[in-house]
Amino acid sequence: xxxxxxxxxxxxxxxxxxxxxxxxxxxxxxxxxxxxxxxxxxxxxxxxxxxxxxxxxxxxxxxxxxxxxxxxxxxxxxxxxxxxxxxxxxxxxxxxxxxxxxxxxxxxxxxxxxxxxxxxxxxxxxxxxxxxxxxxxxxxxxxxxxxxxxxxxxxxxxxxxxxxxxxxxxxxxxxxxxxxxxxxxxxxxxxxxxxxxxxxxxxxxxxxxxxxxxxxxxxxxxxxxxxxxxxxxxxxxxxxxxxxxxxxxxxxxxxxxxxxxxxxxxxxxxxxxxxxxxxxxxxxxxxxxxxxxxxxxxxxxxxxxxxxxxxxxxxxxxxxxxxxxxxxxxxx
Numbered sequence: 001x002x003x004x005x006x007x008x009x010x011x012x013x014x015x016x017x018x019x020x021x022x023x024x025x026x027x028x029x030x031x032x033x034x035x036x037x038x039x040x041x042x043x044x045x046x047x048x049x050x051x052x053x054x055x056x057x058x059x060x061x062x063x064x065x066x067x068x069x070x071x072x073x074x075x076x077x078x079x080x081x082x083x084x085x086x087x088x089x090x091x092x093x094x095x096x097x098x099x100x101x102x103x104x105x106x107x108x109x110x111x112x113x114x115x116x117x118x119x120x121x122x123x124x125x126x127x128x129x130x131x132x133x134x135x136x137x138x139x140x141x142x143x144x145x146x147x148x149x150x151x152x153x154x155x156x157x158x159x160x161x162x163x164x165x166x167x168x169x170x171x172x173x174x175x176x177x178x179x180x181x182x183x184x185x186x187x188x189x190x191x192x193x194x195x196x197x198x199x200x201x202x203x204x205x206x207x208x209x210x211x212x213x214x215x216x217x218x219x220x221x222x223x224x225x226x227x228x229x230x231x232x233x234x235x236x237x238x239x240x241x242x243x244x245x246x247x248x249x250x251x252x253x254x255x256x257x258x259x260x261x262x263x264x265x266x267x268x269x270x271x272x273x274x275x276x277x278x279x280x281x282x283x284x285x286x287x288x289x290x291x292x293x294x295x296x297x298x299x300x301x302x303x304x305x306x307x308x309x310x311x312x313x314x315x316x317x318x319x320x321x322x323x324x325x326x327x328x329x330x331x332x
Contacts, residue, residue, distance in 0.1 A: 003095070003101070003102045003103060003104050004032075004101075004103050004104070005093065005103070005104045005105065006030065006031065006032045006103065006104075006105045006106075007029050007030065007031075007105065007106050007107060007317060008024050008029045008030075008031045008032075008105060008106065008107045008108075008109065008310075008313055008317070009031065009032050009033075009034070009094075009096060009103055009105035009107075009108055009109070010024070010031050010032070010033045010034070010109040010111060011034050011036070011084050011087075011096065011108070011109070011110050011111060011112055012033075012034070012035070012036055012041070012110065012111035012112040012113060012255075012289070012291070013033060013035045013036065013041055013065070013069070013079075013111070014041025014043060014065070014111065014113050014289060014290075014299075014302060015041070015043065015065075015068065015289065015299045015300070015302040015303040015306060016041075016111040016113070016288040016289025016290070016291075016302040016303065016305055016306035016309070017033060017035075017041070017109070017111035017288075017289065017306060018033075018065070018068035018069055018071070018072050018303075018306070019068070019302075019303040019304075019306030019307050019310070020109050020111060020288060020306040020307070020309045020310040020313075021033050021072040021075075021077040021079075021306075021310075022068070022071055022072050022075055022077070022306075022310075023306070023307050023310030023311060023314075024077070024109075024310045024313065024314065025072060025075035025076040025077045026075055027310065027314045028076075029310075029313075029314060029317070030076060030077075030078070031077050031078070031109075031310075032077075032078050032079075032080060032103065032105075033072065033077055033078065033079045033080070034080055034082040034083070034084055034096070034098060034103075035079055035080065035081060035082070036082075036083050036084065036112065037083050041065070041113045041289075041290075043061035043062070043064060043065050043299055048060060048061075048131075048144065049061050049064055049140070049299065050143060051139075051140070051298070051299075051300070052064060052299050052300055053300065064299070068303075082098040082099065082100060083098060083099050084096055084097070084098055084112075084258050085097050085098060085099060085258060086258055086260055087108070087258065087259060087260070087262065089108075089259075089262045089263070089282050089285060090262070092106075093105055093106050094106070094108050094284070094285070096108070106284065106317060107284050107285075107286070107313040107316060107317055108284065108285045108286070109278075109286045109287070109288060109306075109309045109310070109313060110259075110271065110280075110285065110286065110287045110288070110291055111287075111288050111289045111291065111302075111306060111309070112254075112255040112256065112258075112289075112291050113254075113255055113289055113290045113291055113302075114252040114253060114254040114255060114270070114290040114291060114293075114297070115252065115253050115255060116128075116136035116137075116248065116252050116253075117248070117250045117251045117252060117253055118136075118248060119153065119206055119248060119250070121206065121207070121208060121209070123208070123209040123211070124206070124209060124246065124248060127209065127211070127223070127224075127225055127246075128248075130222070130223075131222075132211070132222065132223050132224050132225055133224050133225030133244055133245050133246060134209075134225060134245075134246045134247075134248065135245070135246070135247050135248070136247070136248050136249070136252075137247075137297070138152075138161075138162040138163075138165045138166050138247050138249075139165065139298065140298075141245075141247075142165055142166050142168070142169050142170070142247075143169055144245075145166070145169055145170050145244065145245040146169045146170070147169075147170070147171050148170055148171055148243075148244040148245060149170065149171050149172050149173075149174070149242065149243045149244060149245075150166055150170045150172075150173055150174070150243050150244065150245035150246070150247065151173070151174040151175070151176055151228055151241060151243045151245070151246050151247070152166065152173060152174070152175050152176065152246075152247045152249055153175075153176045153177075153206055153246065153247070153248050153249060153250060154175075154177065154248070154249035154250045154251075155177040155178070155179060155181075155182045155183045155184065156182070156183045156184050156249070156250075156251070157183075157184045157185055157188050158249045158251070159175065159177075159184070159249035159250070160175070160182070160184045160188045160189065160191070160192045161188070162247050162249045163175050163192055163195075163198050164191060164192060164195060164198070166247065167195055167197035167198060170197070170245070172197060172198075172199065173197055173198045173199070174198075174199050174201055174241060174243060175192070175198055175199070175200050175201065176201045176204050176205075176206060176228070176230065176241075177200070177201070177202060177203075177204065178203065178204065178205045178233050179202070179203065179233070180202050180203055201230065201241070203232055203233045203234045204230045204231070204232060204233065204239075205230070205231050205233055206228050206229070206230060206231075206246075207229045207230065207231040207238065208228075208229035209225060209227070209228060209229065209246070210225075210226045210227040210228070210229060210240065211223045211224060211225060211226055212224055212226040224244070225243065225244060225245065225246055226242065226244070227240050227241055227242040227243060228240070228241045228243060228246065251268070252290070252297070253269065254268070254269045254270045254271065254290070254291050254292075255291060256269060256270075256271060256291060262282070263280050263281060263282060263285065263287075264280075264281055266294065268294065270291065270292055270293070270294050271287040271291050271292040272292070273286075273287050273292050277308065277312055278292075278305060278308045278309035278312045279312055279316075283316065283320075284313075284316055284320070286309040286312050286313050286316075287309065288302070288305035288306045288308060288309035289302040289305055289306060290302060292305070293305065
């Protein structure tokens with residue numbers, strides 16, 4: 001039995017994958033999108049999105065992803081509920097292996113995103129998914145904590161950037177770090193330590209979260225963050241820190257394991273692309289969104305890079321004379 005073949009195949013959804021599908025569809029490339037284990041990406045666990053252009057009153061993260069998905073489908077993209085296990089990039093056409101079979105393609109767009117690293121205590125990820133006061137993105141959610149006390153966990157540049165950003169909204173920011181010193185650059189440390197809106201809690205780790213039930217409507221209540229149970233990493237003592245928001249800034253994990261080392265990554269595991277493009281080191285393979293973005297990691301920048309990947313792929317396909325395999329294009 002021959003394997004389904006496409007001119008362009010997109011791995012992953014979210015703003016990057018869906019936008020790539022929209023542009024590839026309009027270029028009449030009939031893209032196939034494999035949506036993976038979390039269709040829609042990280043925005044499906046975000047509640048209110050107020051910084052995506054075109055929605056003046058804001059929009060729920062899952063609703064935004066559904067709009068993008070519907071737009072891609074309307075323009076002719078095909079979306080399959082498939083999770084990619086591995087890829088074979090040392091052959092032409094490329095081969096993509098999923099849980100139920102395999103596909104081949106001439107051009108491949110990787111839009112698998114990055115997953116936030118959580119604290120590993122269970123409640124943090126659960127509350128983060130339900131909008132319960134835990135977040136991994138201050139730029140996305142800081143506005144919702146205006147006038148409230150919040151905490152940031154981490155000790156690198158990202159954690160201090162998050163803390164400094166949150167001082168624009170929060171009543172006070174508590175930075176919790178498990179060590180005595182920070183890993184952040186000296187300039188970033190000086191900025192944070194000079195800011196009176198930030199209090200440092202040294203040698204402290206979050207052991208658990210305190211929550212409270214908040215009534216959202218008659219007869220309906222949700223669990224919200226009320227405070228942190230901090231454990232001293234030196235003497236083991238415990239203390240409570242009352243906050244309404246917790247921002248976990250201990251890094252992200254790019255979703256690249258399925259590549260099996262076939263493409264170069266940076267020191268943190270992000271895909272490397274040519275500057276000013278979405279091209280990887282293998283011609284015909286493109287990357288977009290958070291899987292290659294170490295700086296911005298926003299929905300709008302992910303969408304923009306998805307556009308770049310589709311255009312780069314379209315131009316590459318037009319410029320090359322990659323022969324099609326003997327099998328005809330077929331549907332999932």
